[in-house]
Amino acid sequence: xxxxxxxxxxxxxxxxxxxxxxxxxxxxxxxxxxxxxxxxxxxxxxxxxxxxxxxxxxxxxxxxxxxxxxxxxxxxxxxxxxxxxxxxxxxxxxxxxxxxxxxxxxxxxxxxxxxxxxxxxxxxxxxxxxxxxxxxxxxxxxxxxxxxxxxxxxxxxxxxxxxxxxxxxxxxxxxxxxxxxxxxxxxxxxxxxxxxxxxxxxxxxxxxxxxxxxxxxxxxxxxxxxxxxxxxxxxxxxxxxxxxxxxxxxxxxxxxxxxxxxxxxxxxxxxxxxxxxxxxxxxxxxxxxxxxxxxxxxxxxxxxxxxxxxxxxxxxxxxxxxxxx
Numbered sequence: 001x002x003x004x005x006x007x008x009x010x011x012x013x014x015x016x017x018x019x020x021x022x023x024x025x026x027x028x029x030x031x032x033x034x035x036x037x038x039x040x041x042x043x044x045x046x047x048x049x050x051x052x053x054x055x056x057x058x059x060x061x062x063x064x065x066x067x068x069x070x071x072x073x074x075x076x077x078x079x080x081x082x083x084x085x086x087x088x089x090x091x092x093x094x095x096x097x098x099x100x101x102x103x104x105x106x107x108x109x110x111x112x113x114x115x116x117x118x119x120x121x122x123x124x125x126x127x128x129x130x131x132x133x134x135x136x137x138x139x140x141x142x143x144x145x146x147x148x149x150x151x152x153x154x155x156x157x158x159x160x161x162x163x164x165x166x167x168x169x170x171x172x173x174x175x176x177x178x179x180x181x182x183x184x185x186x187x188x189x190x191x192x193x194x195x196x197x198x199x200x201x202x203x204x205x206x207x208x209x210x211x212x213x214x215x216x217x218x219x220x221x222x223x224x225x226x227x228x229x230x231x232x233x234x235x236x237x238x239x240x241x242x243x244x245x246x247x248x249x250x251x252x253x254x255x256x257x258x259x260x261x262x263x264x265x266x267x268x269x270x271x272x273x274x275x276x277x278x279x280x281x282x283x284x285x286x287x288x289x290x291x292x293x294x295x296x297x298x299x300x301x302x303x304x305x306x307x308x309x310x311x312x313x314x315x316x317x318x319x320x321x322x323x324x325x
Contacts, residue, residue: 030090030265030266030269031064031065031090031091033065033091034065034066034067034091035058035064035065035066035067035090035091035092035093036066036067036069036086036091036092036093037051037054037055037066037067037068037069037093037094037095038069038071038079038080038082038083038092038093038094038095039051039068039069039070039071039079039095040071040072040073040076040077040078040079040080040083040094040095040096040099041070041072041076041079041161041189041190041191042070042072042188042189042191042192043070043191044189044190044191044211045161045189045190045191045207045208045210045211046097046127046190046207046208046209046210046211046252046254046290046292047095047097047254048068048070048191049210049211049290050095050124050210050254050287050292051068051095052068053283053286053287054066054124054256054274054277054283055067055068057277057280057283058273058274058277061276061277061280062273062276064273072188072189073188074162075099075102075103075161075162075163075164075165076097076099076100076103076162076165077103077107077110077111077112079094080094080096080100080103080112080114081111081112083118083257083259084111084112084113084117084118084259084260085112085259086259087259088119088258088259088260088261088262088263089262089263089266090258090262090263090266090267090269090270092258092259093121093256093257093258093270094118094256094257094258095254095255095256096118096254096255096256096257097252097253097254097255098165098166098251098252098253098309099161099162099164099165099166100114100257100306101114101166101306101309101310101312101313102164102165102166102169102313103164104310104313105169105310105313105314105316105317106164106169106313106317106322106324107164107324114306114310115306115307115310116260117259117260118257118258118259118260119257119258119259119260119261119262119267119299120255120257120299120302120303120306121255121256121257121258121267121270121271121274121299121302122255122256122271122274122275122278122297122298122299122301122302123253123254123255123295123296123297123301123302123305124253124254124255124256124274124278124287124292124295125253125254125287125292125293125294125295126251126252126253126254126292126293126295127208127209127210127251127252127253127254127290127291127292127293128208128209128226128227128228128232128250128251128252128291129166129167129170129206129207129208129209129226129227129250129251129252130206130207130208130209130212130223130224130225130226130227131158131204131205131206131223131224131225131226131227131241132194132197132204132205132206132207132212132215132216132221132222132223132224133197133203133204133205133221133222133223133224134197134198134200134202134203134204134221134222135219135220135221135222136200136203137156137203137204137222139224140222140224141224141225141239142224142225142239142241142243142244142245143239143243143244144224145180145224146178146180146244150181153180153181153182154181154182154183156181156182156183156203156204157182157183157184157185157202157203157204158171158182158183158184158185158202158203158204158205158206159185159186159187159193159194159196159197159202159204159205159206160184160185160186160187160190160193160205160206160207161186161187161188161189161190161193161207162186162187162188162189163186163324164322164324165186166250166252166313167190167205167206167207167208167250168184168186168206169313169316169317169320169322170206170227170248170250171184171206172184172316172320172322173248173316173319173320174241174245174248175320176319176320176321177245177248178244178245182204185202190205190207190208190211191211193205193207194207194211194212194215194221197215197221198215198220198221204224205221207252208251208252209226209252209290209291209292210252210290210291210292213289213290213291223235223238225238225239225240225241225243225244226238226239226240226241227240227241227248227249227250227251228240228242228249228251229242229249230242232291234291253295253305253309254292255302256270256274257302258270267299271298271299275297278294278297
């Protein structure tokens with residue numbers, strides 16, 4: 001497991017690396033074959049949405065051939081390990097999200113180093129986590145859920161994208177702060193959990209807005225709470241977790257990395273290309289519609305953010321006494 005004492009060393013190392021790849025450049029002949037964009041989850045979740053949007057736009061805008069490769073399993077670790085061990089030539093990229101930080105906080109041993117085995121390219125954005133429920137659930141808000149008799153609440157379950165995922169850790173934090181007796185049910189990806197919630201096999205799910213929104217808009221699921229400090233003006237009727245549990249916040253974030261030791265000029269070109277896609281009006285619109293808000297761009301900002309996020313999840317793990325089963 002990563003310890004907070006490593007943060008200074010890692011931040012310095014990554015900041016130096018990041019600084020060396022700032023600014024545009026053209027790698028001779030790159031790309032001259034398809035680029036594989038690994039998504040370490042099943043199709044249909046928030047990360048998959050982001051990856052496919054950017055793959056499509058890189059192809060349409062720049063004429064690149066970008067192929068999304070879903071490698072699900074082990075809370076994202078299978079696909080991540082595959083990308084880490086790929087040739088460092090720029091032809092394998094990885095769409096990372098919050099699990100890249102939570103795995104570092106909860107896994108005692110990883111087959112890869114989530115910091116040192118990757119070169120950060122840029123963050124794309126972040127989106128709040130939601131607690132959603134099947135329409136048949138008696139409670140219509142977190143406050144109503146917590147007011148249910150303990151005997152009734154203990155029969156309920158909350159699905160998440162997997163053991164040790166950010167939604168799982170948020171659920172553990174919620175249980176720690178409120179005494180909620182619901183049972184955790186891990187899935188191999190958020191899309192599968194949401195599908196079961198829609199079908200009534202599980203009453204509640206914690207997941208990010210991009211994955212939840214199609215079901216919310218179709219009224220297949222209802223929102224009990226949003227994990228933001230204040231109510232989101234795009235969902236003004238949805239109460240925050242913090243209204244019931246002060247200080248409770250959580251968001252999913254998305255970003256691009258490459259295997260470590262990718263040539264500097266290739267990383268420069270990838271950063272510039274992804275940035276160009278992020279500036280497209282229709283991409284801004286689609287990200288906005290998915291409640292994915294902008295974050296600081298570039299490798300240096302991503303390196304600092306990653307170290308800070310790992311430390312935050314480590315703090316939550318320590319507070320709740322969480323351990324993997």
